[in-house]
Amino acid sequence: xxxxxxxxxxxxxxxxxxxxxxxxxxxxxxxxxxxxxxxxxxxxxxxxxxxxxxxxxxxxxxxxxxxxxxxxxxxxxxxxxxxxxxxxxxxxxxxxxxxxxxx
Numbered sequence: 001x002x003x004x005x006x007x008x009x010x011x012x013x014x015x016x017x018x019x020x021x022x023x024x025x026x027x028x029x030x031x032x033x034x035x036x037x038x039x040x041x042x043x044x045x046x047x048x049x050x051x052x053x054x055x056x057x058x059x060x061x062x063x064x065x066x067x068x069x070x071x072x073x074x075x076x077x078x079x080x081x082x083x084x085x086x087x088x089x090x091x092x093x094x095x096x097x098x099x100x101x102x103x
Contacts, residue, residue, distance in 0.1 A: 005050070031052045032053040040088070053096060070088065
């Protein structure tokens with residue numbers, strides 16, 4: 001299983017441990033991943049995803065899992081979530097933005 005967030009696309013970073021004597025040894029900075037269940041209201045089902053803590057906070061900020069998927073860019077999502085995003089965009093009611101006409 002890759003250590004990658006399915007929502008935000010976060011992956012492990014590379015760096016060094018630096019000792020007091022300035023010796024450098026390689027290390028990895030892993031994302032803070034958790035297995036989380038999300039509920040999709042439009043699809044009427046639960047999804048179990050491997051998500052970083054910041055991904056969970058982003059979903060909370062948007063209000064719901066469906067709203068988050070509508071606004072996130074496709075390049076950050078896993079292939080499984082890209083398919084779900086298409087389905088959600090089709091099923092979601094379209095909100096038309098009206099422009100104020102100056103007369």
